[in-house]
Amino acid sequence: MKxxxxxxxxxxxxxTIVLHHIRTDSPISRARIAEITGLTKATVSSLVNELIExxxxxEIGVGExxxxxxxxxxxxxxxxGYAIGVDLGVHDILAVLTDLTGKVIREKRIQHHNESVEHVTRLLTTTIRELIDTAPESVYGVIGIGLGVPGICDEEGNLLFAPNLGWENVPLQAQLEAEFGLPVVIDNEANAGAVGEKQFGAGKDTANLVYVSIGMGIGAGIIIRNELYRGATGFSGEIGHISIQHDGPKCRCGSLGCWELYASEHALLEQAGQELGHEVDLESLLSKAENGDAGVIQLFERLGYYLGVGVVNIINGFNPEFIILGGRLAGGEKWLMKPLLELLEKRSLPHPRKQLKVEFSELQDRSTVLGAASFAVAKFFASTTVSVERS
Ligand SMILES: [Zn+2]
Incomplete structure (x- = not known):
């Protein structure tokens, strides 16, 4: 029996292996799959027939x-089938409906003021519900929900701590699963962003990359040898809390002089607020800079300098092939990049810098939603190859 x-x-x-090759290398022939996998042609054919069923x-016709x-x-x-990907931000929610290849079918973006956990989770469920309702007819329907959050989570999908939201111990996965009756995957937004970049963005051909998400806080998703590095207990990448000034101002994490106090959107808005004498948001700063406002451009340039200070630590500490800078601040690339690169040139160690690429994300602020949706798709395939099994 065994x-x-x-x-x-x-x-x-x-x-699973055959499906993997069809997902990543199609169009592909049965013979080619047999060649790559070392399975016999008969085995491949029988498995492909089941996948077609x-x-x-x-089948799409004859090839060369x-x-x-x-x-x-x-x-x-x-x-x-279709998947939902969500990026829960400190002031906004971005959600997409994608097909199983990650192609975006619909997108929804809403602002929130983080009045309460209940209020934001209600907005979250309404947004997800609207997208689910618009999904086209399909064999498997909506197969799951992936969510990127600005904090750390445990393996059960509880959001343990999100300092910039001020949330602690929210059982988000259980709540959403109960609400929708669908599998839900929750992960840190920078982890989701790194996977989004690796699968759909500039990181496709890179085995070792660090994705730095610059939003209200700063986080990193670290990919080593094509795999997301989660650390011993799943909390890696809290790179915004690397101290860059040992006796600097107090951070919400308890430490002093953390990188994100100098180089995040929050830092930019605070600086701008002080200089302009009133509250501003990122969108208005971007449009002021676009209109040539010298003071605002200078604020972005200083932020680029501070970003560089942290990126030097990433270069020297990790020796990645590629650093991708994403998140909402990627919209300020035009003014951030020059001071950032100048600082890297002056201060990072020459050997790890040699073969390194540093770029802002092509996906702009969509890395996280795409990565989150791909988590849902991965979970679906991890279970379906079992459940579509025919005897
Ligand atoms: Zn900190």
């Missing part, structure tokens, strides 16, 4: 032959 169990497991694993794969009969090409059917 042997049968093992054989079933082997079959499931093989099917499960509506996850379709390398001699002999022209092969039938296979395509992953991204519209077999």
């Amino acid at each position: 042997q049968t169990g093992d054989l079933n497991l082997v079959k499931k694993i093989n099917k 499960s509506s996850l794969v379709e 032959s390398s001699g002999g009969r022209k092969p039938m090409m296979l395509l992953f059917k991204g519209t077999a």
